[in-house]
Amino acid sequence: MSAKETKKGFVHTAVLEDRKIITFPAMNKDCFTPFEISDFSHKTYKKCWKDGEFISGNWLNVCKVIILGDVSVGKTSIVNRYCRKMFDTNYKSTIGVDFEMETFEILGVSFTLQIWDTAGQERFKSIAQSYYRGAHVILLVFDLTSLDTLYSCQKWLSEALMSVTDPIIFMVGSKLDLVNRFSYDHITKSAFKLARKLNAEYWPVSSRTGRNLNAMFNRVAALSFDEYIVKSDDEPVLGVPIGKSLIDLRQDDVHQRAKKNCFSSKCK
Template structure:
């Protein structure tokens, strides 16, 4: 299990994003009918902030990957971060993580991706790392229908432990390469119901072929980035509003004091 400290994370950060990690237009969902997040463009406020201000401080969002054992969580992470696929991988013990660098609207941005163990005996360990999560990827295996029906429980436990107010939720089906078209179509009837029940955006991926994996993480990065910019702007607006009220209050106090003191002589 990794000892996670700020210095360890900083060492993993890249000086610049590779060409294939640069985002200048908002990534689309897998299917429009399978998402509760209908953002199709970066907001004008985000564009303005990124273009007019030089943002050079660290931006990082935390993503956790959860689900039953052997559904392909590690394979998704390895395909995206390391561009590899190994069918003989060893099960994750506790947790592991990767930090992936993007440039979004020319702003440095990082996803901290946590790969968690699916075994019951490691569940309490993994949950201790859920705090502060901005996005949750709930993974199921198309060839194991039971793993789909366990997703609701995995998500419920993650939300309880994460303490985040409203993280983005993604329901991701793996091993697409093993599915026939008719079987996938039948499976997606149930998937759509589960996605709607847990208010998640649905994605279909294959770690073996790489299909849709990059698009999934690009979508997550863009949504998290837009949300972080939104929260930053709201925080600044609150600070300005509070500062204005305080200034106004001080001026009123000064006027009141002056009116009371007029005609009086100060006594030293």
């Protein structure tokens, strides 16, 4: 994505068309949500709309998203497919943590998801847990071909809630392309039941085909954006930090700052 300097000296990042949101993203029929919301709140529209036009935001309002789950459930594949439009059949475990920045334009306002991919291996857990703090959204990933990984979601959430306060929670069933219809129906019932218990929105996805990934991340962005505006005071939306992380830097500087705190091999 390219960036250009504005008159105020801030940076406006070019946003992909599928990252531009002007209506609240709808749910798919094979998903579950506990959130009774079908549109942006009146307060959100009021803050983002001025003189008949959407405000054009120059600041990067940043929402921290952490992705948790057992080893080999497909966390990194989800990030690679969504952020890099790629799928690698050769498995490589994440060492510590890794991150990506994805910029949206929601009701005309620039909004960025800072997506943290964490290691599922026990030996890296202490490293990964140090990056949970300040997260606004938690994605709990499990493998649709493995019921055990579904039941692990509750454990991962319990550990995260020791460092995270009142997050938006998503449960993500990966490897949708590998599961047969009978197994899918069986695990979906269990996934819906656990999602209700955890107050989480549930999405089945495929990193190989990309199915449901754009729609899911649009929901992540829209829900977190709207919730923050609703909970915020009457300050202008531009420049207000999301998840206590406000960035007013060039995109390259954003990555350089994050790299200082990253243990992934890609950060070296």
